Amino acid sequence: MVKPVSSEIPYDTVNLLYNNVFVLSQLEKFLLYVSYYLRYIVMIVEAVIVVIFVVHAMYDSTLLKLERKIEAYVNYFKNNTAEESHVRYVLGLNGDLLKIDRERYSLYELNNKVLKLVPSGVVVKSVSFSGKDVSLRGSGESFLAVAKLQENIRNSVFIDKNSVYFNVTRKPQGEVEWEVNFKFE
Amino acid sequence: MSKKSSNVIKISLATNGFVIVFIFLLIILVIRPAMTEIFRLRKRYAEYNRVYTELSRKYDQLERYRGALLTNDELLHKLNFVFPYDYNYSYLARYLQYLVEDKLDSKIISIGYNKNVNTKLVQKFRKSGITRVEPVTFYITIEGDLTSMLDFVRLLEQSPFMPQVLMINYELNNKKIDNKETYTITFVVYKTKRVISYKDMYDIR
Numbered sequence: 001m002v003k004p005v006s007s008e009i010p011y012d013t014v015n016l017l018y019n020n021v022f023v024l025s026q027l028e029k030f031l032l033y034v035s036y037y038l039r040y041i042v043m044i045v046e047a048v049i050v051v052i053f054v055v056h057a058m059y060d061s062t063l064l065k066l067e068r069k070i071e072a073y074v075n076y077f078k079n080n081t082a083e084e085s086h087v088r089y090v091l092g093l094n095g096d097l098l099k100i101d102r103e104r105y106s107l108y109e110l111n112n113k114v115l116k117l118v119p120s121g122v123v124v125k126s127v128s129f130s131g132k133d134v135s136l137r138g139s140g141e142s143f144l145a146v147a148k149l150q151e152n153i154r155n156s157v158f159i160d161k162n163s164v165y166f167n168v169t170r171k172p173q174g175e176v177e178w179e180v181n182f183k184f185e
Numbered sequence: 186m187s188k189k190s191s192n193v194i195k196i197s198l199a200t201n202g203f204v205i206v207f208i209f210l211l212i213i214l215v216i217r218p219a220m221t222e223i224f225r226l227r228k229r230y231a232e233y234n235r236v237y238t239e240l241s242r243k244y245d246q247l248e249r250y251r252g253a254l255l256t257n258d259e260l261l262h263k264l265n266f267v268f269p270y271d272y273n274y275s276y277l278a279r280y281l282q283y284l285v286e287d288k289l290d291s292k293i294i295s296i297g298y299n300k301n302v303n304t305k306l307v308q309k310f311r312k313s314g315i316t317r318v319e320p321v322t323f324y325i326t327i328e329g330d331l332t333s334m335l336d337f338v339r340l341l342e343q344s345p346f347m348p349q350v351l352m353i354n355y356e357l358n359n360k361k362i363d364n365k366e367t368y369t370i371t372f373v374v375y376k377t378k379r380v381i382s383y384k385d386m387y388d389i390r
Contacts, residue, residue: 031197052219059226066233073240107350108339
């Protein structure tokens, strides 16, 4: 014998069931949304990975090309060290010669300056230049004539006054012998 | 209905969870190291690019200068006579002979040079940063009129050898009747440390 099912279901049970079904369906809906959007996120991540790998590959190949070019230049410079050093030498030589020319001074002009200092009555017997150092030796008619030479040297603007050394001696015959050293400024 | 829905939710949760974990793993294990590598490559690229530009500039410069030197090689070859690298001062000797004997009607008694380094001058050169040429001291003793001595010095100083006359020595000798005196002039000329022109470079080789 079949037991009859009660047609009366308590209200609380119905309400509980209804709530459970509602919550579950909402959750299911939410999860469906999530999985729907997750698909796009996964696609974006995949795209990013692809872009990264493409960029990586591009950098790699560019670097490789650059490396080869640099290597070619390095080899060129290695094989042409003599050439490079020659070019450098010749270029530098020009500068060196210019410097030498700039620092040159004319001994001809210095000598002319020296000769202008010698007054009449004084004979120069020996002139010696060593760079800008001048050494003169000679004789004079009198002390006065030699004193004029000394004065001319001291008054010259071209001569370093601190470098002047003067020595005068009288010979028994009456002639005066002198020697002077000085330096041009 | 409820049981079925619960199973769907469980599967969905598991799948979504797995995907999220997978995305995080991708970010941490793939994207992050790849990005770091790309930044490293970018830095290396910038460095290589700098080196490459520098080398390329150097190469262009070298080629340009080499072209200019090759164009002027004949001139540089002539410069070897004026500033010889091998103490071959025959050109200077000929020039001195021309000055003294033809132009000033005097006589060369002796001529010579000293290979010993003029330390004072070398120090001066070093101070000025002159490293590619060396000074060579020359002596010339001439017999002639003293008035022509200064002309000789003047002409010598104007010569292309860029000489620096260091010393003039003469002694007056009253006993001489022909008015000829002997004087010595010391001057410095220069030698290059190496050959200047390509032509001579290949001749040596």
